[in-house]
Amino acid sequence: MIARRGLRFLRDRWQVVLRLAVWSLLETGQTFLTGYAPARALDDGFLAGRPGVGLAWLGVAGAGVLVGAFGTARVYTAVAELVEPLRDGLVNRVVSRGVREGDTTALSGLTQQTEIARDTFAGLVMVSRSFVFTAAGALIGLFSLAPPLLLVVGLPLLAGVALFLATLRPLARRQEAFLVADEALAERYGVVCPGLRDITAAGAEERVAADTGRHIETERRAAASLARWGVLRVAALTIGGELPIVLLLVAAPWLLGQGVTPGALVGALSYVTQSLLPALRNLVHGLGTSGSRLVVVLRRLLREDGSASGTPTGQLRRPADDPPGIPALTLKSVTFAYGPAAAPVVDGLDLELRPGAHLAVVGPSGIGKSTLTALVAGVLEPGHGAIRVFGYPVPGAEAAGRRVLVPQEAYVHTGTLAENLGLLRPDPVPEAELLAAAEAVGLLPLLDALGGPAAPVDPAALSAGERQLIALTRAYLSYAPLVLLDEATCHLDPRAEEHAERAFAARPGGTLVVVAHRISSTRRADRVLVMDGRTTAYGTHDELLDRSALYRDLVGSWSPAPSQPALALGDPDRVDAVAGPGLAGDGRHVVAHGPVGQVQAPGDLRHGGPLGGQG
Template identity: 45%
Template sequence: MPGSAVTPASAPPTAALVLRLGEDGHPPGGFRLLLTLLRPRRRPLAFALAWALVEAVPGLLSGLLVAGAIDDGFLAGRPETGLAWLGLLAIAMLLKTAATRLMFPHLAAVVEPLRDDLVRAVVTATVTRAARGDRPDTAAVSRLTGQVETLRNLVSALLRTTHGLGISLIAALAGLLVLSPLAAAIVAGPVLVAVAVCVWLLRVLLVRQRRLILADETLTAEATPILEGTRDIAACGAREQAYATVRAAVDAHAAATHALARAGVFRRLIVAIGAHLPLLGLVIAAEPLTRQGHLSVGEVVGAVTYLVTGLQPALQSLTGILSSWGVALAVTLRRIAETIAVPADDAPAAAAPFGVAPFGTTHPADVPAPPFGTGSPAGCELRAKGLGFAYAPQATPVVHDLDLVVPEGDHLTVVGPSGIGKSTLSLLLTGLRRPTGGEILLGGLPLEAIAERGLRSMMALVPQEAYVFAGTVRENLGYLCPAGTVDAWLREAADRVGAWALVERLGGLNAEIDEPGALSAGERQLIALARTYASPARLVVLDEATCHLDPAAEAKAENAFAARPGTLIVIAHRISSAIRARRILLMDGTAAHTGTHADLLTRSPLYADLVGHWTNDRAPGAHPGHPLSTRRFS
């Protein structure tokens, strides 16, 4: 990736990061994941550690040099000797500065590629599970964004600081022991107590940090489908239930955050016991110990130097870092290790190309494909029997006991008020959502019994938000076509749906689309329509796929698909789509009615009302293409 400091040769393979479940069914720990991430980068790690040892030289020598400057220099009447000792300390400090500067490039070579490795691991594991037919993992978004970035930053911060702080702490204690074993004995007791308190605190923080991570995932998993389905929630009258669900997740997240913050108060106690108490004891004992000859003045000052410049800041920083960054790292590592672990017999599935899985031009990240069978349907007749769908057991069904037959070659338009469930029906008919009741047959076979490759080639769904990927225009238009499709067919498909003028404006089939987002919504729809027209799909569903086109362009595209061999189902954006259709399916929230335009006008008050609104909305003097010349359903 751009900006990555790792070369392809040094990057661990993606499959290595997809951890395997153990024989007991439990995932490996986060420590194994960290080792897997760092193992290919042992060389820069070794260099960073070597420079960290050089960094610790002043911490090891500071007390000894200060004691020598006082005892052998200034108190002995030899100021030049004292200054020489202090000069050596200054040289050691310069050496530390140089070591710090030389260490950072090696740390960067370790840390910078971590995010790319983790993103590949999370995506690979998520796709592997989806291909196996597991339930969609909506919390994967939280791991791809918050957790992966947090883990990368934590590893960076900890490698940058804790190794130096740990070595400085050890150097200060070692220097104190060399300077005066008696002073070291005074300090040892409180430090051991502080270490015990720190171990206890880390265990508490690990539990509470894990609760916070899980609460964050739960909040993402609960809120994501609710935010995506606001129209259906409104149509079902499930606002209070949706609010209660999100509110419970938010409250749990807040409680976990407060519990973690309360436990962090004990960090001050550790510093007080391990650094402040030894300093106080040493100051109190200094007068009798020096008077009795057990300590010299220089040794007392040297010991205080170790405590004030070495032990106290190192212990304070190390405690704060371990209890915050360290705990967060351990918990996040464990959570990601759990979620990227797959059964040993599941090799990472090769990711399907964008736009193929599932069905036509739907973005592949929108919904996971269900598991497929091996059957081959006899034709493209689509039949729904007792079809029902509700977003929750207590919710009002969006689709209720629908019986529908769409013969091969039919042209059906689905109409109804906004939020009534038309888009949900399109997902059900194409197998992108599982019904909660009834079944859907294609060519006499249930959708889940049909071979995946065959189903993908037979059905295509063009959603409202069309997907265009970076590449040439030819690659975009021919994406769903079999190998060897000639350019002439791509040109004809684009021309028939009204997209050829756009293709010429972009520079022809060889033109590069570097920034798909730079295209307008209508231009992306034209490319998606041409792509689907050129595909071998015999059943096409247009789910408001022309909503960003003007009425004339919409009519051209729909007429092209209607004349194309196969079946066309249109989720109507304008009433004009219904008038063009051979048959109409009217959804009113409680039942569904089928018929022709003239038939529904006479026997359905709702349909007559919709058409009446469309007629009344035509402003005086309105002309085809005028914004008021059509009635929109959504």
């Protein structure tokens, strides 16, 4: 497609191309005189004892340089008449697509990529034109001096050019692969570096490091492949531009025996060293590197839609509609252990959730509840078994775009409230949609108290419960149909927790998995998964009360009776301050986060941790 468009572009401007060729002919004359004039100066002048004739021929060579410089100046004007229309056309296309489609890459295309295309195209025109007309002038000069010289110089030149042209397409592909890999790695760094705190909070260091390592390895392999093919480029330059020098020296006795004069031999060396070798070197390096770069840029600028880019890596995209009947979540024989010698935390787990399902996960502290959500989110990888989200394997980009994990410790960054809430959206969230989500989840009072969506947010000034409300609303606004709440409401009071969970359960097309913090979460769920090491139980709340002793014990431990906290509320360190109604610390619930029978009241908020351990 790029080649056809390029030919059509040149055909539409045939007058400019013709003018470029005419002015380039002056350079051909200059190249011709580069070797022919010194040869005549030696043979007919200095070696013949006529220094005046020799000086006259050298004067002709100097005049040729001046004429060539005049032609070169006119060449630049003609090249500009080709390049500027190309740039204008690309700018118009980028701006039109940016306005029509809201393309987020329009600014980069306008300010950087079009300039790369213009400069690279101009360089390629100059390099290609120079080689064609320089080679023509040199070969004509060699034939004029002595036909055997054309044989000695022309054959290796043609062989070198043929080798280079044969490797041009593979080189271009590998150069493009390297550029794409380099840009992907740079984009990955751009996502990872600002999110280091979030990565650490989620315990995803190894996962992110492995993913970044794959990008680095991809670029390394692309660079190695490009380097191997680059050897052939060097070989082409050696054969076409440097071997003729050696052949002229080695074959000098034979050439002199064939009637080639010393001046003609010197002229041939001048053609090779002063004209052919520099022109071939510029061609090889210009087409071999800049040419493929131009192809990459033009492919992006001339794409028919905005699908090539537009959503930064690491942000959730709106997933395509999945075929009906595909389970929202499938686990088959999933086993995971923290180390080869450790006992499995999840052992041979099978689970299937239909779209729209609401699952609560319960079990003693440390039994693997949070590990399960990390496996589904792709933060951890199972040692055995398979996990699929809407039919797509985990880990994987398609699965990642269909699920969102909200951990216990909510991440809020410095910025506006709207920026925090829209973190998982590729584009700014309309204010009406943002306010509707805030009302659905229960963030609206806090949003009003802070001063609205545009209000700045200081994470240190927020309580843990307020940060959780922001993280929950952020997940609600994401495009992911599967939401994983890993005790993401542990700092909210029961009423606020119920409000948020019901909002996610009623989310259109949404599937909800909740690591339960209170027994009320299991009563609201369609199904409950009880984890107990190597064994699990699955069913409704009433079914599990009948057949699961562990579930009965957990329900008994989750006493709804009022209790008082072990220490006075209030936190002078402001690590986990109670902000008011709707947040944890009101003493209206008891939390079971230990072995059955050990009941723990709301913990010491001075530690700043969640109320209990993490499963």
